[in-house]
Amino acid sequence: MRDVYVIGIGQTPIGEWWDKGVRQLAYDALHDATEDSGLEWPDALYVGNMMSSRLSGQAHLGALIADFAGWRGIEAVTVEAACASGGAAFQAGVRAVASGMVEVAAVVGVEKMTDGIGGGVISGLATAADADYEVIQGVTFVALNALIMQRYMYEHNLKQEAFAAFCINAHHNAVNNPNAMFRKEITTRAYLNAHMISPPVNLLDSSPICDGAAAVLLGTKDILRDLPEAIPVRILASTNAIDSVAIAERHDLLGMEAIRNSAQKAYQTARLAPTNIDVFELHDAFSIMAAVSLEASGFAERGRGTFLASEGEISLTGRIPVSTMGGLKARGHPVGATGVYQIVDAVTQLRGTADKNQVKDATIAMAQNVGGAGTTVITHILARE
Amino acid sequence: MRDVYVIGIGQTPIGEWWDKGVRQLAYDALHDATEDSGLEWPDALYVGNMMSSRLSGQAHLGALIADFAGWRGIEAVTVEAACASGGAAFQAGVRAVASGMVEVAAVVGVEKMTDGIGGGVISGLATAADADYEVIQGVTFVALNALIMQRYMYEHNLKQEAFAAFCINAHHNAVNNPNAMFRKEITTRAYLNAHMISPPVNLLDSSPICDGAAAVLLGTKDILRDLPEAIPVRILASTNAIDSVAIAERHDLLGMEAIRNSAQKAYQTARLAPTNIDVFELHDAFSIMAAVSLEASGFAERGRGTFLASEGEISLTGRIPVSTMGGLKARGHPVGATGVYQIVDAVTQLRGTADKNQVKDATIAMAQNVGGAGTTVITHILARE
Numbered sequence A, B: 001m002r003d004v005y006v007i008g009i010g011q012t013p014i015g016e017w018w019d020k021g022v023r024q025l026a027y028d029a030l031h032d033a034t035e036d037s038g039l040e041w042p043d044a045l046y047v048g049n050m051m052s053s054r055l056s057g058q059a060h061l062g063a064l065i066a067d068f069a070g071w072r073g074i075e076a077v078t079v080e081a082a083c084a085s086g087g088a089a090f091q092a093g094v095r096a097v098a099s100g101m102v103e104v105a106a107v108v109g110v111e112k113m114t115d116g117i118g119g120g121v122i123s124g125l126a127t128a129a130d131a132d133y134e135v136i137q138g139v140t141f142v143a144l145n146a147l148i149m150q151r152y153m154y155e156h157n158l159k160q161e162a163f164a165a166f167c168i169n170a171h172h173n174a175v176n177n178p179n180a181m182f183r184k185e186i187t188t189r190a191y192l193n194a195h196m197i198s199p200p201v202n203l204l205d206s207s208p209i210c211d212g213a214a215a216v217l218l219g220t221k222d223i224l225r226d227l228p229e230a231i232p233v234r235i236l237a238s239t240n241a242i243d244s245v246a247i248a249e250r251h252d253l254l255g256m257e258a259i260r261n262s263a264q265k266a267y268q269t270a271r272l273a274p275t276n277i278d279v280f281e282l283h284d285a286f287s288i289m290a291a292v293s294l295e296a297s298g299f300a301e302r303g304r305g306t307f308l309a310s311e312g313e314i315s316l317t318g319r320i321p322v323s324t325m326g327g328l329k330a331r332g333h334p335v336g337a338t339g340v341y342q343i344v345d346a347v348t349q350l351r352g353t354a355d356k357n358q359v360k361d362a363t364i365a366m367a368q369n370v371g372g373a374g375t376t377v378i379t380h381i382l383a384r385e
Helices: A020-039 A060-067 A085-099 A120-126 A141-155 A158-175 A188-193 A221-225 A258-269 A286-294 A306-311 A329-330 A335-351 B020-036 B061-068 B084-097 B120-126 B141-156 B160-174 B188-192 B221-225 B258-270 B287-298 B305-310 B327-331 B335-351
Strands: A003-013 A043-050 A075-080 A103-111 A196-198 A211-219 A233-242 A278-281 A364-371 A376-384 B005-011 B044-048 B075-080 B107-110 B196-198 B210-217 B233-242 B277-283 B364-371 B378-385
Touching: A003 A020, A003 A221, A003 A335, A020 A060, A020 A103, A020 A211, A043 A060, A043 A085, A043 A335, A060 A075, A060 B233, A075 A085, A075 B084, A075 B233, A085 A103, A085 A211, A085 A335, A085 A364, A085 A376, A085 B075, A085 B084, A103 A335, A141 A158, A141 A196, A141 A286, A158 A188, A158 A286, A158 A306, A158 A329, A188 B210, A211 A221, A211 A335, A233 A258, A233 A335, A233 B061, A233 B075, A258 A286, A258 A364, A258 A376, A278 A335, A286 A364, A286 B084, A306 B196, A329 A335, A335 A364, A335 A376, B005 B020, B005 B120, B005 B221, B005 B335, B020 B061, B020 B107, B020 B210, B044 B061, B044 B084, B044 B335, B061 B075, B061 B107, B075 B084, B084 B107, B084 B210, B084 B233, B084 B335, B084 B364, B084 B378, B107 B335, B120 B141, B141 B160, B141 B196, B141 B287, B160 B188, B160 B233, B160 B287, B160 B305, B160 B327, B210 B221, B233 B258, B233 B335, B258 B287, B258 B364, B258 B378, B277 B335, B287 B305, B287 B364, B327 B335, B335 B364, B335 B378
Parallel strands: A043 A075, A043 A103, A278 A364, B044 B075, B044 B107, B277 B364
Antiparallel strands: A003 A211, A003 A233, A075 B075, A103 A211, A233 A376, A364 A376, B005 B210, B005 B233, B107 B210, B233 B378, B364 B378
């Protein structure tokens, strides 16, 4: 197995891109990543996308985007794992290079959710849940997270305000990220006054409906030798573990077994422990997911995730900084793109180029992308060499 | 890079499965493949599927199917490349095992097209084409193939009957395949009297709308050592090349550059030539695709593909047997499953278990899965060891 390095990163600002289609957004991010790497022609493209087929009437994004980028003749496919599609595409790129079958792999995560405003996006997101046993009952994706949050508050005897620190932290970190969707601070008062969407999930517990694309280029040490200015970031672990799609089928709803399995496999592969992680880009699609991710990934005891947040330990200077560029909550969550944005943010930290948001001496970062309500969990550990 | 072997195969009969959903169909094929292999627990599952998100309201098939198969905790994702999704999922499995990151990979291709009868399936298939430049003009997928066939007949001065031998051969081979959808012979007369769908593509030029699933298990030589009764079939080459999605963007419409590139890369990797191939499972979604596939893959001169068929050279005893178990035309074409069915058919030939359809002394087989009208072309060469 060959070692794999991130050799280029790119991204579009996240927002409502009414004037750009899926292929243009993807191209913009890929263009930045190729410029950043100094390489122009990858051998393969892996696209992370969840909903283009439903929302834009366009499947077959691998070939569509590769051709639009000027790379006719290369290999290209789309990888889908609901909201973990970006992480899954990144993993496909890592595998391809590690196997020796591909020298330089491009990965792009892209989602254009505004094409589905008017209703399509809600039913589109619900395809991540179990159509036959959950969605048929009228459950939306927000409602599933609300059920988990309700249970969490009941079991751990917590009130809504326990979750405020997650979105305050995310919004605070987004202020200095020019690619973030919501670049403004919020307060506990604003959080507690936010509109309720599906109790107890309120508007500020939730990541936005948005458009965006993020890209990386992957290669080997041999490729890096030709790029003397590149800062080498190596992939130490790339893991994926699944749980049931329907949350009623879980052995332990709040235990989040897939998160635990995915993180444990990653720690084992990298021969590291949670204490070695300097930055954790977690999947804060909803505040409740941030809390259970911290717990199941080994950063907090069961039921203590919100305390880690409220005690300031998730801030840029805390014990385990999360959502360092705004996270899904404030940078934004264009679902199939998110896993690649997480990698881009992690690499930015490891390169030491996060500017005002730089986590001091960050050398090891973990990015964790979650599809469904804790169903598919893809964890990557990266290190600056 | 590690050598990768097919260690188990399974499939459902292809037809209209009104009483089974996507997960059940996939499970049936996976169950057969695990029984065939003697292994019960893969480390990863790669699902090939194109339209479940649109037709069945269910994305996230990786986790859904892995969990239904009883494999909670493993890695699972979906791979999509339009009608080449099955081949793309198989390639993902090969990569995962070759890289050393996965020991045993399961691959399943599954499609339930009858969920879309009433219109959804036609617009679903059209998502393989370019939404902004083709589909918006009202072009369906059949119409795109009709444009190519029309041009082919004009350039090479051929009449409709030139294509008859492709579907006669496919139907003939399907008669003895218990998993085929159309197990009946057809005649030139029937072909010439078939309903016209989109001139010159008639009903018998076209593969059917249908449901089905096919599965394989992949592993290394080490795994094979524990399975003394297994017949080793090794993957010699696994390649993917793309062309533009919109056919108007092609440099050479009938040249099918992606087919040529994909096949050439496969021959180079395997250090073989077309003359070494004993069986060719090609992508006969339409008769025209069979003709151009034979040409661009090096089995016939430009414009001579139909002659290879009419001269009997594609039959089980001919120079290059194609569609040996009925092909897409008569075995059936549940789109995201097809690439895996092709592998299953190729392995059946290489194992020498194709019964009445056995190609004598078949030791090397090529399977070629095409997404879009020649857009994404995934070629595998397999050999009995």
